[in-house]
Amino acid sequence: MTGTIASLWEGRVEIRAAISQLRRGDLDALSSLIARYQNRLYRYLLRLVRQSAEAEDLFQQTWLRVAEKIRSYDPARNFDAWLFTLARNLAFDHLRRIRPESLNEPADDDRGTEEKISRLPSGVTSPFDQVLASERANRLGAALENLPMIYREVLSLRFEEEMKIEEIAVVLGAPLSTVKSRLRRSLEQLRNILETEQGAGAWQ
């Protein structure tokens, strides 16, 4: 535990040092930052746009934007949230141009609640008890792909990027209550997809 905290702290110190070096124009610091964030940033962009070519292009644009704006970045701010906000803005601009319908907020109806009530377990045995881990990951990944973009985004930020709710609110530019309700709806919808669209035994 202490080791994990120490390693996290060390990571943050390294990031701060790399940022201040980059602000002075140090190109090695740039490589270090790209290497450190490349997997997370690429995964996030891929979750948003779903096409690897588009994600790669946005990945490059994000780092170009970082280089452009790094002098105006406030070191007191959380760098992760700042970086992901830049990436998000670029991805949204891109989607607005080529697939505007993908940005539509899903209708907030009562369907989820009804399905949830009808799904409540009637007996002791859960329908999820006997799933193989790898198969579950594939199905889960496929179900995630089927969610609307804003739901994929919030799930990715919370569960894959492991951002705090407050950090997600910064990235989304939305209040905490919106983040929470979006998280709840996205999880509900994900579970509904797993249980209904992929067949009764899909998540067992």
Next chain:
Amino acid sequence: MSRTDEHAEIREQLSLLIAGALDADAEARIARHVATCADCSAELAGWQRIGGGLRRLPTPQPSQALFERTRARVIAQMEAEGERRQNRLTLILVVFFSWAVTILAWPVFRFATGGFFSLLDMRFHQVWLLFGMFSALTWLAGGSAAILLSARRQNERRLAL
């Protein structure tokens, strides 16, 4: 609150619980309920599998080529930006120097032609007027050329994108 209402309320919050979006009091309340309710416990286990599954989804890896391309593009942009900053600084220095030369030229000329005491003669002279007009014309021509060149360069940059 009836037991049924409590079930419904607890289940409403289970997804937020596994997302870590509840406060400590709500978490404790759910933990107390789940400890005595098999149905909610099973429901929670299902949510936990989903949460765990999401956390363990395989991470798509960007290629090394993407890393190199990105690095090269950013470096090129930073160098271009550095050059632009340098040019801006040079331009500012040149303008400052030109102004200094323009302002100093007249007293130097007066000193060279009339000696030190001519500098103290502040009476209006026709040559002052000519000097002022010449300076204004020069700066007007230079400023117009700079604006035209800058607009042209911006246009070229916009077309290049």
